[in-house]
Amino acid sequence: MLIKAAGGGLVRAFTGVLVLLAAVLTGCGPGGDPPSQRPAPTSWWKPEPGQFSNWDWQIDEPYDLSARRDMYDLDLFDLAPAGSQLRYRDGEAIDLPPGPLAGMIDVLHARVPRPVVICYLDTGAYEHYRPDAPRFPGHRAHATEIPDRPEPPKPGSVIGWNTGWEEERWLDIRKASRGAFAEIIWARLDLARRIGCDGVEPDQNNLLGNAPGFAVTLADQLSWYREVAAQAHRRGLSVGMKNGHDQRGAAAALVDVFDWALPEECAEHGECAELEVFIKRGKAVFAVDYEGSVDPATACRAHRRHGFDGLIKDEPPTARHRRQCSR
Incomplete structure (x- = not known):
């Protein structure tokens, strides 16, 4: 998250393609591993402006998925069904506990018309509370043991200063440091593919201007965004640009x-104009502003003016509040 002081007919048109995509993603059954010889799909969800305007974003409890939406954006780890694992080239596998939304991808995909399920995950931040946290260089048993501002990160650590969210830290995304942790992030994308996510929302890649603890340049940041997108596409996952527009x-x-x-x-x-390039390319922009931080009517006017599919949500996004900015 940024730290700073389509109608049903169109959905049905995508149903056949998405059902085929789900079959490839999930392999032999819900939550099952795809056969190793089967390549990742070369086609994925590519929403156009206005096609999926009836969407919702919920990445924290309380959840309520009873309302029918064209697209749901939900937390990857919360969606993990029983038996899910994060797997690595050294042979280690981390067992994941079932999330509070375990099995919901299959439930949502069974609806007619079939909605898209996007899985939220951090790709540019370390989360001390995740099961894979010990694999990150610089991890300590207690989050308070990890240096924070103004103390610099320890040599060899890829864990920087706090992002503003509890027990969450920026990662050192510079090219020379990525090899020490990138596989951990790609294992999360592998999980997204195995459990049937149609795409991913990779968060916390916008280190610039947020005091990450590392001397990150714009070139570093753009390069990391591109690598995350490429890795998602290699797995047949749709992928969105999360923030960075500042x-x-x-x-x-x-x-x-x-x-x-x-x-x-x-x-x-006042940064919405930066995203107009997506609209001009025929790519949807799912804009979110927050209640209590902005006048909802003013924010919705800005979203509509730029052609976005906008929402006003609570922060962090839950089922408690949702106002759709009608087009």
């Missing part, structure tokens, strides 16, 4: 590698 020209530099965008607070900070 750096002038970044959206224009990345629009070719992402299928859609999900900016936070662009109306509040």
Whole structure:
């Protein structure tokens, strides 16, 4: 998250393609591993502006998925069914506990018309509370043992300063450091593919301007965004550009590698125009501004003016609040 002081007919048109995609993603059954010889799909969800305007974003409890939506954006680990694992090239496998939404991908995909399920995950931040946290260089048993501002990260650690969220830290995304942790992130994308996510919302890649603890450049950040998008596509997953639009020209530099965008607070900070390049390319922008931080009517006018499929949500996004900015 940024740290700063389609109608049913169109959905049905995508149903056949998405059902085929789900079959390839999930292999022999719900939560099952795809056969190793089966390649990842070369086609994935590519929403156009207005096609999936009836969407919702819930990545924290309480959840309520009873309302029929064209697209749901939900937390990857919360969706993990029983028996899920994170797997690595060294042979280690981390067993994951069933999430509070375990099995919901299959439930949602069984609806007619079939909705899209996007899985939220951090790709640019370390989360001390996740099962894979011990694999990150610099991990300590207690989060308070990890240096935080103004103390610099320890040599060899890829864990930087806090992102503003509890027990969450920026990762050192510079090219020279990625090899120490990238496989951990790609294992999360593998999990997304295995459990049937149609795409991913990779978060916390926008280190610039957020005091990450590392001397990250714009070139570093753009390069990492591109790598995350490429890795998602290698697994047949749709992928959205999450934030980063506060750096002038970044959206224009990345629009070719992402299928859609999900900016936070662009109306509040007057940054929505940066995302118009997605609309001009026929790619949807799922904009979110937050209640209590911005006048909802003003934010919705900004979303509509730029052609976005906008929402006003609570922070973090739950089932408690949702206002759709009608087009």
